[in-house]
Structures are given as structure tokens and as C-alpha cells.
Amino acid sequence: MIAVVALVAGLIAGRFLDLTAPDWLDPYLPIAVVAALDAVFGGLRARLDDVFSDRVFVVSFISNVVVAVLIVFLGDRLGVGSQLSTAVVVVLGIRIFSNAAAIRRRLFGA
Amino acid sequence: MPPAPGGNSPQQSGLSISLFDDLWSNALDPSYAAAADAGRGGTDCARSSRAGSSRSVGGKLWTAALLVLVGVGITTGIDAVRNEAPSADGSRAALIRQVHAGNTTLAKLEAQLGAARTDITRAQSAQLASTANGAALQDQLAGLEGSAGGVAVSGPGITVRLADPSANDDGADSGGSEPPLGGVGAGTLTDRDLQAVVNALWAAGAEAISVGGQRLGPTSAIRTAGSTVLVDFRPVTSPYTIAAIGDTDALQAGLADSAAGRTLQSLHNVYGVGVSVARSGDLHLDAATLTEPLHAQPGRTP
8 A cells, every 4th residue: 555655656756846867867767667667566466475575675676776777787888788778678578577467367367 | 318298399499488488487576485484484374474574664664765766767767758859859949040140140240241341442442543543553453353253243144044853853862862973863953063054154255153142253162062052152052043244145155055055955855954044134243252362472474
């Protein structure tokens, strides 16, 4: 419950505060958001499986974001930034889909 | 090693399939299960017993804070993508503003230059007219300036209008891509065509010529930059108007007889280049912007 309220509050705050990401963060923000979404879906699935743990969520969230951004940053430096972003998005996308499917099965039994 | 029962997948695709499989089946971070197990103290009791020990207030705050961050990140990311296009438009508009401002400054400076030139001419003639020797010099000067293009002139002459073939003839691609050098492929007029016409007019006895309103001086150049024709570094566009003062009959006959005239005729027939020649009893041509010679000095005739 708190989590849903926090997420909605964040969305509203982002909409009305008119924040702009600093320039150096610009290329990494989308990847960071996708990595964070992966952690969020994982947390939601764990919550439905009754194995949710705040500690695991926080650690997986931060490590997900940091690793994803680090991979893309390193890729940019090596000249394969766009390919590595694609790789990160594909892997995280598959995981998000898989978790979303598990959540769907749990909620609707289908 | 015998093949796996029921699985006849080739060796090379085994790796990618197992990668994908792993990704799909282990989508949930295994540490959730591990933490839950640890919370249950290793006992294998019912799943409904929460991993309660780790749900402290601090943990809840952390989770909430991170979720707020996710929300902010999503909206900020969307905004960043949405603002990208306007920023490109903005820089374009800024460039256009710069060009307009530069043109305005240029026009102002040229007006200033023209006024200064008029002042010089007036002072010069006043000075020269005071002596008999000076009056003779002034006559000579006027003749020289007229033939060099330094003063505005008027008189009878002909006007040649050249127009690129209409766009629907040669397709839409001529607008985007640069036409090939020489312009023969697209039928587009180039600096060479204009040069040929101007040279033919000089040869036919023209005394003053302007192209697209730009009077040609002794150092004028007609050239191409990209797909734009420049006359004295000023862009001129189709239809090109070439005005020449001189003996009207001689100019018209000379142009028609010249190689340039025949080329124009065939360009007209083959590509639909618009060519029209008009006689005029009274043409006015502006003065050319003459540059002061820096290196060349008046010398003795050999």
C-alpha cells in the first residue's frame, strides 16, 4: 500500500516539479529507469509470493540501476554504447515480461 | 556423450536457449527466496508466514523512497524525450535569427559604405573641378569608373532570363540531393551556364552587365557553392536575370550566334530550361562593389 502511494506520489511530483535531468545523466536516465522498473516488478512478484523483503528490494534496486548505468557508461567509452544499451534493455525486458506474467498468473489465475 | 533424451537441439543453439531459459525462469531475484528462508529460520513451514523480521520501518522508508525515485525518473525521462525535438527546432530558429540579424547588419553597413562613397565622389569632384587640369582628370576618371563598373549606369540593352526546368519535370529528388556537377543530369542551371552567357555578352560588346541584380566589376566571380550560384559571393536564384547594356542588335545577334546561345537553345529543347531574351530601351544597372587593389600598383607601360 505504502509502495503504491509512494510510486504515485513520485509520478505526480515528477510531473509538476518540472525537473530536468542534468546533462551528464541524460543518456543513462532511460536505462536507469528500465533497471528500476525491473526491480519494481520483481518486488511486486515477491510481494504476491509472500517472500518480499525490503532489504532485498533495496539492494536489488540499487545494484540493478548501478550495474545497468555502469554497463552503458562503459559501453559509451568503448564505442559500443548503443549496442550494450540494447543488450541491457533486452535482458531487463525479458525479466520484466517474465515477472509480469507471473504476477498475472497470480492475480487472475490465468 | 549421448544426446539428451527427447532433446535433439544442435550444440550451438544450446547455449543461447539455456541463457534465455535461465533468464525466463529465474526472473525473480533468488535472494527473495533466500531471505524468506532465512526469515523462517530455515524451517520448512507454510509460505504464508511472512519474512517478518526484515520488514522494519527503515526498510519500508527505503522502499518508499526508491519508488518515489522511480516515479520521478519515469516522468523526467518522458519529459527529456519530449523536449528533444523542440530543442532541435529551437537551435534552427536561433540560426535563422542569426542569419537575419547578419543580413540586417550587412545591409546597414553597405548603406553606410554607399553614403561614404558618395561623399568621397562629391568631395573629389569639387576638388578636381577647381582646376583645368583637374577637370580633365575628372573626365578621364568618369570614363574609367564607368567601364570598371564603379558607378551606376543606364542605357539601352537586353535582358536574358534563364529559369531552371520546373520541379515536376525532374522529380522531387533534385530538391534534396545536390545536382551533379555541370547540372546536365538534372537540367539545372549552374554557374557555368551563367558564365557562358555573360562571356558571350561581353564578346558581343556589352558595356555593363549585371546578374541577378549584382553588377559585375573587374574582379567579379560567378561560381557555385553547394547547389547555389554565387555572384560576387551573393547568392542568386532561378530565374536568373542577366541585364547587359550595349548595342541592342549586336548583343542579341552575338548571343544567338555564340556557343552559349546554342547551348541554351539545346538546354531549352531537351530539359525545358526557360530562356527568354527581351530588348529594353532604358536599363538601369547599379554600381558594382569595387575592392581597392592591395598589391597591384599603377605601373609604367612597357
